[in-house]
Amino acid sequence: MAVVSTPATLERALPVMDNAEVQRIRNDFPVLDQLVNGRPLIYLDSGATSQNPLSVIEAEQEFYEQRNAAVHRGAHHLAVEATEAFEDARQTVADFVGADYSEIIWTSNATEGLNLLSYALSNAGLWAAQGRGDARLKDLALSPGDEIVVTEMEHHANLIPWQELAFRTGAALRYIPVDDAGSLRMDLAPDIVGARTKVLAFTHASNVLGTINPVRELTALGRNAGALVVLDACQSAPHMPLDVKELDIDFAVFSGHKMLAPTGIGVLYGKQDVLDILPPFLTGGSMITTVTMERAEYLPAPQRFEAGTQRISQAVALAAAANYLTETGLDRIHRWEAELGQRMITGLESIPGIRVLGPAAGQDRIGLAAFDVEGVHAHDVGQFLDSRGIAVRVGHHCAQPLHRRLGLTATTRASAYLYNTTDDVDQFLDAVAGVRAYFRA
Amino acid sequence: MSLDHLYQQIILDHSKARHGSGLAGTKAPDGATTGQSHQLNPVCGDEVTLRLAVADGKVAQIAWDGAGCSISMASASVLTDLAEGMTVAEMHEVIDNFREVLRSRGKVPADPEILGDAAAFEGVARYAARVKCAMISWVAAEDALNQAA
Numbered sequence: 001m002a003v004v005s006t007p008a009t010l011e012r013a014l015p016v017m018d019n020a021e022v023q024r025i026r027n028d029f030p031v032l033d034q035l036v037n038g039r040p041l042i043y044l045d046s047g048a049t050s051q052n053p054l055s056v057i058e059a060e061q062e063f064y065e066q067r068n069a070a071v072h073r074g075a076h077h078l079a080v081e082a083t084e085a086f087e088d089a090r091q092t093v094a095d096f097v098g099a100d101y102s103e104i105i106w107t108s109n110a111t112e113g114l115n116l117l118s119y120a121l122s123n124a125g126l127w128a129a130q131g132r133g134d135a136r137l138k139d140l141a142l143s144p145g146d147e148i149v150v151t152e153m154e155h156h157a158n159l160i161p162w163q164e165l166a167f168r169t170g171a172a173l174r175y176i177p178v179d180d181a182g183s184l185r186m187d188l189a190p191d192i193v194g195a196r197t198k199v200l201a202f203t204h205a206s207n208v209l210g211t212i213n214p215v216r217e218l219t220a221l222g223r224n225a226g227a228l229v230v231l232d233a234c235q236s237a238p239h240m241p242l243d244v245k246e247l248d249i250d251f252a253v254f255s256g257h258k259m260l261a262p263t264g265i266g267v268l269y270g271k272q273d274v275l276d277i278l279p280p281f282l283t284g285g286s287m288i289t290t291v292t293m294e295r296a297e298y299l300p301a302p303q304r305f306e307a308g309t310q311r312i313s314q315a316v317a318l319a320a321a322a323n324y325l326t327e328t329g330l331d332r333i334h335r336w337e338a339e340l341g342q343r344m345i346t347g348l349e350s351i352p353g354i355r356v357l358g359p360a361a362g363q364d365r366i367g368l369a370a371f372d373v374e375g376v377h378a379h380d381v382g383q384f385l386d387s388r389g390i391a392v393r394v395g396h397h398c399a400q401p402l403h404r405r406l407g408l409t410a411t412t413r414a415s416a417y418l419y420n421t422t423d424d425v426d427q428f429l430d431a432v433a434g435v436r437a438y439f440r441a
Numbered sequence: 442m443s444l445d446h447l448y449q450q451i452i453l454d455h456s457k458a459r460h461g462s463g464l465a466g467t468k469a470p471d472g473a474t475t476g477q478s479h480q481l482n483p484v485c486g487d488e489v490t491l492r493l494a495v496a497d498g499k500v501a502q503i504a505w506d507g508a509g510c511s512i513s514m515a516s517a518s519v520l521t522d523l524a525e526g527m528t529v530a531e532m533h534e535v536i537d538n539f540r541e542v543l544r545s546r547g548k549v550p551a552d553p554e555i556l557g558d559a560a561a562f563e564g565v566a567r568y569a570a571r572v573k574c575a576m577i578s579w580v581a582a583e584d585a586l587n588q589a590a
Contacts, residue, residue, distance in 0.1 A: 376511075377485075377509060377510035377511060378485070378510075379485050379487075379509075379510035379512075379571070379574065380448075380510050380511050380512075383444070383447065383448075383568070383571070384444065387443075387444040394485065395484060395485050395486065396485075396486060400486075403486075409486035409488075409508065410485050410486045438444075438448075439448075439453065439456075439511060440453060440457065
């Protein structure tokens with residue numbers, strides 16, 4: 001597929017998305033064209049994993065048919081071709097989020113990115129303690145008395161790695177609570193983020209509530225505290241324009257499979273000056289300069305953080321996905337999904353016995369809604385919707401503490417993407433309206 | 442596969458009736474030995490704590506606390522009705538049979554002679570994601586039985 005770069009000014013001038021355009025988009029997604037339980041599939045689980053357009057599937061297939069080889073080694077033709085494809089993909093993804101080429105580290109997914117970062121930070125402490133590496137590592141090192149701050153709405157992937165980093169280093173883990181409506185208690189945040197804070201990690205958009213968090217305000221708090229600011233962009237990078245430089249964050253993670261790419265590929269963005277001094281997490285082949293039987297010297301980022309043979313075809317496919325999103329226009333996708341999100345929330349709020357989590361109708365939310373059906377467990381709701389060909393997610397959505405805070409154990413979540421129509425949402429709402437009667441709730 | 446095959450009337454009824462629900466205030470008969478087991482399905486948060494008392498080789502009492510989907514709650518309720526008065530050996534036999542049916546992906550039909558009302562869960566066997574829901578209280582009962590017997 002030809003890569004068309006769309007200047008921001010032109011993008012704004014493009015017409016808003018409508019159902020007719022979505023119908024054309026759907027033709028690019030073969031998996032959507034099928035019957036489930038005798039009904040046309042309505043896929044509303046893109047918050048968990050998204051579907052792949054033909055251009056992405058073909059990019060991966062083309063790589064295996066024509067260019068497959070190990071990258072960064074070997075002088076043969078295919079190795080050169082594979083390396084070029086792999087590194088071109090890195091540039092494409094860097095452009096996609098406004099980063100520099102060498103600030104993009106491939107990971108398996110966002111979870112691995114956050115684990116990589118948290119282990120690299122523990123290693124910073126070990127290195128600093130022995131005078132190894134850059135003198136500035138002691139500023140990154142955590143020790144008792146230091147604090148890591150997260151929020152109460154985090155996905156487990158942006159919580160547990162920090163719990164474990166706190167355990168390994170003796171630092172304390174604190175969190176910014178949410179209110180009953182599921183918004184961050186920003187009034188309390190300045191008292192929580194302070195001089196002791198070494199890491200401030202938070203999600204850009206909640207995978208449960210649909211809230212878009214005040215990134216600038218939070219980042220400013222982190223900056224003033226001298227903390228590293230880490231953004232979980234899993235629910236934002238696929239759905240809205242993201243510029244990591246403009247947001248001035250130190251790190252960001254996102255997963256390819258939530259943005260039209262295959263599973264097994266994700267990204268850790270890191271600011272160059274931090275990556276330059278950060279010790280590696282995984283070590284081994286492809287990330288070294290000189291190795292003796294006693295020790296090794298490491299390549300600069302990004303290779304320093306990419307030990308072993310990488311997910312080459314997936315990286316190529318992720319770049320194709322980024323191109324697909326850029327060509328459609330993230331601004332337009334964001335607006336379309338916001339419209340679908342409002343349609344969901346307005347419809348759900350009008351159904352008796354439904355409690356929707358997160359911002360009320362009319363307030364900003366991304367294109368997803370999690371809800372509780374009075375008297376019916378989420379698992380049963382999901383089963384009922386599946387019988388009508390509607391795919392949603394049920395459970396705690398990897399956010400147990402948030403559910404506990406809101407007095408729930410499991411909810412049902414519908415999440416839209418650029419290939420969902422307003423009719424998808426209407427059929428979903430129609431089905432939800434029948435749930436309580438079926439289960440005699 | 443129709444939804445009604447999964448959610449048979451008897452399951453929907455038991456999911457509301459919840460026989461045996463409520464551990465508070467239950468007291469094992471004199472001379473009975475007891476066992477208690479807590480089971481959790483981390484995927485959906487279904488949770489059951491089941492206590493069982495055995496006297497003279499028979500299940501003298503069974504009670505549970507739980508939260509979860511209609512399948513898991515109905516299954517605990519049906520189990521309660523079945524278990525009371527059964528010998529320990531009969532109980533193990535029924536649990537083994539229930540597990541075999543549920544894990545068969547629909548290949549092993551449920552025998553109402555053995556399973557009674559629990560035969561209604563036959564349809565669950567075709568929904569791999571729901572087998573754990575139906576099994577959770579039975580796993581708890583098996584564990585509690587092993588402690589008590």
